[in-house]
Amino acid sequence: MxxxxxxxxxxxxxxxxxxxxxxxxxxxxxxxxxxxxxxxxxxxxxxxxxxxxxxxxxxxxxxxxxxxxxxxxxxxxxxxxxxxxxxxxxxxxxxxxxxxxxxxxxxxxxxxxxxxxxxxxxxxxxxxxxxxxxxxxxxxxxxxxxxxxxxxxxxxxxxxxxxxxxxxxxxxxxxxxxxxxxxxxxxxxxxxxxxxxxxxxxxxxxxxxxxxxxxxxxxxxxxGTGNVHVYVDADADLEMALDIVVNSKTQRTSVCNAAESLLVHANIAEEFVPKIVAALHERDVLIHGDASFQAADPSIVPVTEEDDATEFLASEISARVVDSLDAAIDHIRCYSSGHTEAIVTRSLASAQRFTRGVDSAAVMVNASTRFTDGGEFGFGAEIGISTQKLHARGPxxxxxxxxxxxxxxxxxxxx
Structure with missing residues (x-):
């Protein structure tokens, strides 16, 4: 051989x-x-x-x-x-x-x-x-x-x-x-x-x-593998957030730029969590959620630290409510594979803090994670998405x- x-x-x-x-x-x-x-x-x-x-x-x-x-x-x-x-x-x-x-x-x-x-x-x-x-x-x-x-x-x-x-x-x-x-x-x-x-x-x-x-x-x-996060900020447009989370997770689940983890700011959780739970369940997504998500729907599976680190490549997602933007950034830096992260927010200051705080090959502001792709970026067909930090990073x-x-x-x- x-x-x-x-x-x-x-x-x-x-x-x-x-x-x-x-x-x-x-x-x-x-x-x-x-x-x-x-x-x-x-x-x-x-x-x-x-x-x-x-x-x-x-x-x-x-x-x-x-x-x-x-x-x-x-x-x-x-x-x-x-x-x-x-x-x-x-x-x-x-x-x-x-x-x-x-x-x-x-x-x-x-x-x-x-x-x-x-x-x-x-x-x-x-x-x-x-x-x-x-x-x-x-x-x-x-x-x-x-x-x-x-x-x-x-x-x-x-x-x-x-x-x-x-x-x-x-x-x-x-x-x-x-x-x-x-x-x-x-x-x-x-x-x-x-x-x-x-x-x-x-x-x-x-x-x-x-x-x-x-x-x-x-x-x-x-x-790299794609443990991709979407963070819905306190200042998010919630209808936009619904669309972005659903598209990021369900447009195609078996690819590396599909969302695998959802983080929601506590200030909007009471209104947003029931909506996103219903939207994801409508599309047969299994949610591994924390207590806030389970309160919205008792059928939600309790989330574990292993779930936080998992690239599901399937109709599953981990979901947590976080107390602040900084808590979201800390969570992402702990569990992310460095592929793609997204923030949904109307606050320029929050967007800037997020993009500076996370450390990934691609960062989306008010856009689906599914855009991390050589074709979507205008590069033509891509050979892969690099998560390293040498001469090639991203598509x-x-x-x-x-x-x-x-x-x-x-x-x-x-x-």
Whole structure:
């Protein structure tokens, strides 16, 4: 298995060298061809996905995981459209980050260049296969895609379609490769292929991300789990708050930017809590609530500290009443995964205190947490949402998939 992974990485490095010389027009043509091929192969992709979904259900996979795995024609069209959106975005390669003329006459420029070979290790969600391949390609890098075993047929079908499209446009098919998922060691060999792979990005549950961060010898960009909070302030517009909480929690429950924790200021709890409890119960959301929430509805499950720290990825939410904005901030800093937090308030001072007080990759003021997304931010398809504090934080698009080189131009200067 190690030899197989390393051979794939060597082919990827060779292909990336070719891609580094390609023009934007050539990369965009390849991306458009990939998008068209994905749409044309919808039935083939759905047939492979149906086998994956059936296998997952036979194994007793939770329905929220099955939802992330499942494809239909609309979802295939959506990730194909994401590939087209990437093609339409400016090419980050060659972009000048900064530049200056030094006193000795040297011209200094910091420019964006490709990473080289990027490994993705991810769970479920076959759309990630297309998203990651497209972003890596546009950013000038080859991608090694190690999806999960339960999505193996779907991922293989998607990769095969994209490789054929690449070859038809004259770029190396080995710019996109699937790494076998039937043996866990393939992920280990990918994340330890230092010198062959330039960057590894894990995308999935907390266990996967922790394993990659702890075991990898290749540099890692950590994408985090989403224990996402919505705080309803004392000065909130309560109708707006209802809409934002419901949308954040229920628009799609199995994604990392869905709300998992609700905090309500005590001053408006008597009026707001019964309303939000009714609204969430109407949508079959199980509430893990404190005494104030249980008083509104005895059927509410008592909240625990474990609930406070849980990313449910399902129709469940933890809920508490807090005495102050500072108490909300303290709670969030204690339990948040650093993904997204939201405040609903009409007070500019409260909004400013909240945005300065929490420490997350994205902070929403009077908006749904579901907007933390590369597509919604205008980045095109995203490769993941980083919760670390290094060069990439938040939704990672094209620029985050490049590194930089300093280009120094002189006229014979000597030191």
């Amino acid at each position: 190690k030899q197989m992974v390393h051979d794939a990485a060597r082919r990827a490095r060779s292909a990336a060298t070719v891609l580094a010389q390609a023009s934007r027009a050539e990369k965009d043509a390849a991306l458009i061809a990939m998008a068209e091929a994905l749409v044309a192969a919808t039935e083939e992709i759905l047939a492979a996905n149906a086998l994956d979904v059936a296998g997952a259900r036979e194994e007793g996979t939770p329905e929220n995981v099955v939802d992330r795995l499942s494809l239909d024609a609309g979802r295939v069209a959506a990730f194909a459209d994401g590939v087209r959106q990437v093609a339409a975005l400016p090419d980050p390669v060659g972009e000048v980050v900064r530049g200056s003329s030094l006193p000795n006459g040297l011209e200094l420029r910091q420019i964006r260049v490709p990473m080289g070979v990027i490994g993705m290790i991810y769970e479920g969600r076959p759309n990630v296969t297309a998203d990651a391949a497209a972003i890596c390609l546009k950013a000038g890098s080859a991608s090694l895609l190690r999806g999960s075993r339960n999505a193996a047929r779907s991922n293989a079908a998607i990769v095969a379609v994209m490789r054929d499209a690449l070859a038809a446009t004259g770029l190396p098919a080995d710019l996109i490769q699937a790494i076998a998922a039937d043996d866990r060691s393939s992920a280990t060999h990918l994340m330890q292929a230092r010198g062959l792979v330039d960057l590894v990005i894990p995308r999935g549950g907390a266990g996967l991300i922790r394993a990659v961060v702890e075991e990898s010898t290749v540099p890692v960009i950590e994408t 990672m698009g094209l620029r985050e998939m490049t590194t930089t080189t300093y280009l120094v131009t002189g006229d014979g200067q000597l030191r």
